Amino acid sequence: MEAFNYRGGTLYAEDVALSDIAAEHGTPAYVYSRAAIEQAWRDFDHAFADLPHQVCYAVKANSSLAVLNLLARLGSGFDIVSGGELERVLRAGGDPSRIVFSGVAKTRREIADAINKGIGCFNVESLPELERIQYIASRLDARAPVSLRVNPDVDADTHPYISTGLKENKFGIPLDEAEALYRRRADFPALDFVGVDYHIGSQLTRLDPFIDALDRVLAMVDRLAEDGLRLRHLDIGGGLGVRYRDETPPAPDAYAAALLPRLRGRELDIYMEPGRAIVANAGVMLTRVEYLKATPEKHFALVDGAMNDLLRPALYGAWQAIDPVTPRDGAPTNWDVVGPVCETADFLGKDRSLTLEPGDLLAVRSAGAYGFVMASNYNTRPRPPELMVDGDQVHLIRRRETVDDLLTGERLLED
Numbered sequence: 001m002e003a004f005n006y007r008g009g010t011l012y013a014e015d016v017a018l019s020d021i022a023a024e025h026g027t028p029a030y031v032y033s034r035a036a037i038e039q040a041w042r043d044f045d046h047a048f049a050d051l052p053h054q055v056c057y058a059v060k061a062n063s064s065l066a067v068l069n070l071l072a073r074l075g076s077g078f079d080i081v082s083g084g085e086l087e088r089v090l091r092a093g094g095d096p097s098r099i100v101f102s103g104v105a106k107t108r109r110e111i112a113d114a115i116n117k118g119i120g121c122f123n124v125e126s127l128p129e130l131e132r133i134q135y136i137a138s139r140l141d142a143r144a145p146v147s148l149r150v151n152p153d154v155d156a157d158t159h160p161y162i163s164t165g166l167k168e169n170k171f172g173i174p175l176d177e178a179e180a181l182y183r184r185r186a187d188f189p190a191l192d193f194v195g196v197d198y199h200i201g202s203q204l205t206r207l208d209p210f211i212d213a214l215d216r217v218l219a220m221v222d223r224l225a226e227d228g229l230r231l232r233h234l235d236i237g238g239g240l241g242v243r244y245r246d247e248t249p250p251a252p253d254a255y256a257a258a259l260l261p262r263l264r265g266r267e268l269d270i271y272m273e274p275g276r277a278i279v280a281n282a283g284v285m286l287t288r289v290e291y292l293k294a295t296p297e298k299h300f301a302l303v304d305g306a307m308n309d310l311l312r313p314a315l316y317g318a319w320q321a322i323d324p325v326t327p328r329d330g331a332p333t334n335w336d337v338v339g340p341v342c343e344t345a346d347f348l349g350k351d352r353s354l355t356l357e358p359g360d361l362l363a364v365r366s367a368g369a370y371g372f373v374m375a376s377n378y379n380t381r382p383r384p385p386e387l388m389v390d391g392d393q394v395h396l397i398r399r400r401e402t403v404d405d406l407l408t409g410e411r412l413l414e415d
């Protein structure tokens with residue numbers, strides 16, 4: 001669903017004008033739509049309804065407590081990558097038994113905490129990690145549920161920074177090594193080998209890499225079954241792309257339709273870890289034009305949001321639409337929309353054709369995923385507030401940081 005629409009010449013989030021939100025809460029600010037988040041989660045849930053399944057929302061995409069709480073209320077599971085994310089999910093009311101714990105470098109403390117809290121599964125990325133979980137579980141007199149994150153060596157055909165399923169990436173265990181580890185399961189008496197997982201990359205817009213990966217992993221699952229190891233779940237990871245500009249990623253039902261024929265008739269619960277596809281297009285970042293500046297080469301729109309608030313353009317050269325909240329008449333100019341941070345990489349968008357005046361409000365679209373979560377305090381910039389629109393209601397779900405917040409915890413030398 002499209003949560004952000006123009007009505008009477010101005011952009012709304014559900015039933016609230018973004019200009020009203022900016023007037024009350026200031027800019028920059030993140031604004032999310034509750035209905036869009038819930039609808040996207042339900043799209044995954046319905047798409048896989050034919051089989052036992054669990055949607056484990058990838059917390060890293062947007063870890064706001066309010067977002068996690070809405071998803072927990074829908075019955076979501078969660079994919080976490082740190083002790084901090086575990087704490088967030090529990091505080092948001094998430095069910096620990098529906099948590100899978102991914103990540104290549106889990107610490108001893110994170111592992112012990114996760115066992116004590118009763119998480120559903122560790123997605124294990126290496127032999128040393130497996131040995132560490134075995135050691136900690138046996139000391140705690142527990143049996144830890146594990147899945148091996150296999151690396152199916154498929155080309156996800158996405159940005160190299162977010163491609164994870166190739167041999168040369170740091171993620172996962174090569175399939176043949178994983179298979180050998182499953183066969184050695186008797187060496188790990190404190191571990192319960194309940195599943196297998198993989199995640200081949202993010203912002204995928206074609207189905208074939210997903211299908212290739214699944215086929216490779218299912219072949220291993222079948223060989224293990226012949227050996228007497230019946231895995232209970234298969235976790236197909238996240239990675240389904242969204243439309244930022246003109247991409248045409250498959251919708252969750254098309255994604256499910258491509259995978260389900262291969263999964264039917266197997267006694268496997270299907271887990272998935274979508275992040276971006278649930279929240280990206282459910283959010284915008286509002287920013288206001290401070291100054292317009294022309295050089296002989298370029299026209300710059302200097303706005304109050306920056307790379308510290310929204311890093312994706314600077315880090316990946318990612319393109320996110322930038323729309324005027326209240327479009328004005330007049331001939332457009334090509335603007336580089338840039339922030340106040342002292343870096344040439346500090347841009348939100350380049351060469352954007354817009355008709356602008358100082359003071360205009362802009363909405364950077366598709367900012368619900370990997371937006372606020374990647375924000376930093378670079379240049380001692382307090383991070384923006386987060387707001388959740390629900391119909392005609394606006395909920396402040398995280399207040400704007402203050403400079404005092406940033407300085408808490410710092411100390412001068414005593415002499």
Ligand code: LLP
Pocket residue numbers: 058061079102103162199201202203237238239240273274275276277312369370
């Ligand atoms: N599962 C695992 C193990 C992951 O590593 C990730 C994302 C996901 C699930 C969720 O993937 P999604 O459905 O959101 O594509 N910061 C980058 C994206 C990094 C993704 C990292 N892993 C960006 O802004 O594009």
